Amino acid sequence: MQYHVEGMDCASCVGKIETALARMPGVTDVQVNFATEKLELTLAPDATTQRSDVEKTIKRLGFGITDYTDKKTAADTGSDDNHQDVLLAEKRWWQTLKGKQVVGLGILMSVAYVISLLFPAYGVWVFAVAVLAGVYSFARKAAVLAMSGSPFSIEMLMTVAALGALIIGEAEEAAAVVFLFSVGELLESVAADRARAGIRALASLAPKTAVLLDAQGGQRNVPAASLQVNDMVLVRPGDKVSADGVITQGTSSLDDSPITGESIPVVKALGDKVFAGSINLDGALQVRVQKTASDNTIARIIELVEEAQASKAPTARFIEKFSRYYTPTVMALALLVIIIPPLVMGGAWATWLYRGLALLLIACPCALVLSTPAAVASGLAVGARRGLLIKGGSALEIIGRVNTVAFDKTGTLTEGKPRVTDVVAFTDGRTNSQGGDKVLALFASVESDSNHPLANAIVEHAKTAGLVIPKAFNARATAGKAVHATVAERALAIGSPVYAAAEALLSAKQQAQIEALQNEGKTVSVLFDEKSREALGLVALRDELREDAQQGVAQLKAMGVRSVMLTGDNRLTANALASHLDIEWRAELLPEDKLRLLSEMKDNTEIAMVGDGINDAPALATADVGIAMGGGTDVAIETADVALLKSRVTDVAQLIALSRATLSNIHQNVIFALGLKGVFLITTVLGMTGLWIAVLADTGATVLVTLNALRLLRFKGARPLVTAPKN
Known part of the structure; x- marks a missing residue:
């Protein structure tokens, strides 16, 4: 089963969903990808848990849920539903549910302040109403999370802190806590959406429509997702290539930068491969489809990036384990702060209860948990944009070391393709001269029926030089040694220098020429007349x-x-x-x-x-x-x-x-998250900071960690070096 889950603001949301679903009978292999908002799980056929139960659980946790298959089909076909998804993704912050909640709480807080100024006696009660109205949704979610196996959620910590402050008479500050927490949640949501922009940008590269050609040459527009292998499509100048395929007619310059990141347009003609999403610049092309939309280059890139972002980096796994102990430890510390000073030192219960509640808010590990996946997601996104397809956070971390x-x-x-570098005619000693051209034509003639890479390179070189290649007869090969053919009634052979030395007459000067070329790392083939045993010339090739x-x-x-x-x-x-x-x-x-x-x-x-x-x-x-x-x-x-x-x-x-930049970013995030919390733990215990500062310390750190991770999207790369070529 695959779902699209909406409303995950930080990596800790992943843990909440995984924990809740893992407790359901028959549910296994739960995987939640924060970056792509994708949920995958396996549901046993005979389980008491139904599909509807899974969906209800996700909704009770406060997240939206949509069947992923339906969503993907809509995206592939460019349907109105997909258009609605795009509109939802482009909503302004005040149009979202969390944005409306912040605006509503802001209005409620403003009214409370005005009433408290005009009617001071009722100020506490007005703020109490604002607190109860604002905290209700968080308290409800905290209760569901607690029953689902996540009792130490930020919602629980915030609810306890706000209600505790209300009980000890700090209604105004409790209202500020609820409002600031809502603002922090909204900022996290906006930052998380920015982090996901990379995947949406990749998805937007996929063409939505194609011009299908029928057997009679007729044209009709169809969804790109409906194309099948061997369909013929027309790609007009300015169009995106609608499918991975091979050109059957036409020549044009194509901008492959959306796929490979290569900024220089590439000229492609008959027989060349093209990629879905590339932009056709100047000529009309007919293309035979080789891959369907679900298997083309863009789809594979998106799938690999999604898989990469789903796989957790070693640092992320360590921090998740650390946070499981960190949060209960800080909560125990908060309880000790509330109890010990009044009992041992005679401190005021209200004072130390207040400080303990502030510590609860600082205990939230959101910024710490998010420090690694946010940086890794940005690193993977910028890598994909530059044509560096990294398959997971683990690989991204290891590369830097x-x-x-x-x-x-x-x-x-x-290059992986041998090329002719030298042509030497032994009869006149000249290279690339009249005699050289004659020898090259004979080489190409003897090799014309061979499919060996070296033979292909020789024939291609002769054609490029515009030479007339004589017709060869009786072509045959001596395996691993030579090829033979009759050209213009002469029995010719092409072999390695060792074979030629045994079968032909090579002078000391010719042997020296061969050795000099071999010392340059070149592969040498020798042409000779099998009857007279005269060496006619040589061709040297090298994979440059x-x-x-x-x-x-x-x-x-x-x-x-x-x-x-x-x-x-x-x-x-x-x-x-x-x-x-x-x-x-x-x-x-x-x-x-x-x-x-x-x-x-x-x-x-x-x-x-x-x-x-x-x-x-x-x-x-x-x-x-x-x-x-x-x-x-x-x-x-x-x-x-x-x-x-x-x-x-x-x-x-x-x-x-x-990778090194990503690792550095992770280290910065971890130090910042732990350092900020450490500072405020001390200042809170000393009574220097209160509840609303504690909220800022938590949500502010989460937002700043995310923004720091987003700096990786401006990664400039390794500095290019100017090196002088060796002679």
Whole structure:
């Protein structure tokens, strides 16, 4: 069962709901996500508890409840109900239930003050009426919470304090307590709504409608949620792309920033993939749908962010346990303050009762409990906005403590696509000359029927150069050694330098050229005539570094984080690339070798692993934090704790900087919450502060902790470094 719960103002509300539902027969697996206001639970089919009982319990606790499936369907289809939800979310504070309560209590308080001035004899009674009217809703909720297993709620503490003050004749101050508490509740509600704005912003990216094309080319508008796989849709200039899919017709620039955070528009054409929510800038596109609305990129991002915000960070779990003991301890202290001074020191009962009631208000742990989840929610939201998809508060905390980052090479530090870097014609010794073009055309001809990545790179390079590729006949391969074909009646072969040295005649100068290229980390293929054994030329390829790889590693080094490159490639290639990056390296590693190295490094340090392939999944799972490049395989992304949607190396440093900023924010919040309460505990016992100050100390601390957490939304990221390229 899934529900949308409205009215949760702080993380302690989660505990109240979970405690109440856990006591109901047949109800298990209760999970409440404060950030998304989502409730999930399992109800046994044969349980005496019914769905209506669950809903009644939530309502009695003072929260609104809506079936989550109905709400989500309305959101997907863009129905009027969803429009109403948006309107509700945009209500001004005075239009909400809590806002109306504050306004009503304010008017009641003002009337009471006026009457007390005009008719002093009746002032106490008027304030008493104001207190009883204002405290009723809180007392009712406190009673329900107590019966549901949460006797130490803030509502209970406030009710006892207000009624206690009324009993000892402090009616005016009791009224101030009720009013200030209501204002604090309203401020918490406004702050909580701000914290949830990130999820609403993500949800708003999803397109609501689509232009569906039928077999005859006709067009009609349909809800985007109704699109099925293989449907054809039209995306006009200025439209949002209505579904994840592939372009079947047209070319256009697309703004992918809503999905990946990449600010520069990307030109896409036939065969390129597009994402739902991207903005089509200039050309009309026809797109074949590949994923339904519930499975597209935006839906997956929202789901992962919701799951991340539902998972509690280690610090949050510790503080929740701490607060369970903290509140009863402070309540016991308040009782001792009320009893001991009058009995032992002969103090006035009224005075010490008043101070004990003030301590009750300070006992509320709202600010403390909220200190971590508020900061984590902001950190996750700003990460998602920057294309850093972090799967939980635990991962967000651990990342900031990482001091070693292990990078896979292919597809992570490099582009993952081999490119031709050198073409050498042995017949005339010239590179990229007339002879070089002829040799390249022959290379492409022999490789034209192969689907090997190196072959594809050679053929693509020849086409880009505008060369005419001769027709090849009798193409065949010698597994792991060479490819053969007949071109212009010549029997040609392309093989590795080792194979070519055995089958062809290579001069010392040619061998030296090959070795020089290999020492630069390049893969060399040699073309030769099989009959004459004459070497005709060579092509060198290399999987080039990403543009930001050097910058990303330099940023990590500046932050005191060690970087290590782990690769299955040969040592020459690894050494050549590592020298450009100024990075440690380990080469010729099998997947199990990576696991062994990570396990060894984990003994002495917190380590993150960055990868993108299926073979990286075990290593990503083994590391303290697994980070997947967004352009990688689904297996790697699902296994990892973090996905970098922009596939940028510099985002690893941004991720660590964000985590460190979040941890710092959490520490500030905890120190502030405990410090403020500690100060007012002392001043209250000494009689320097009273009830209404105690209320401000509690609600004010909660609001300020939330506002401090919201500062993370302005996170600027790690400072970029300007590094000179290595020669």
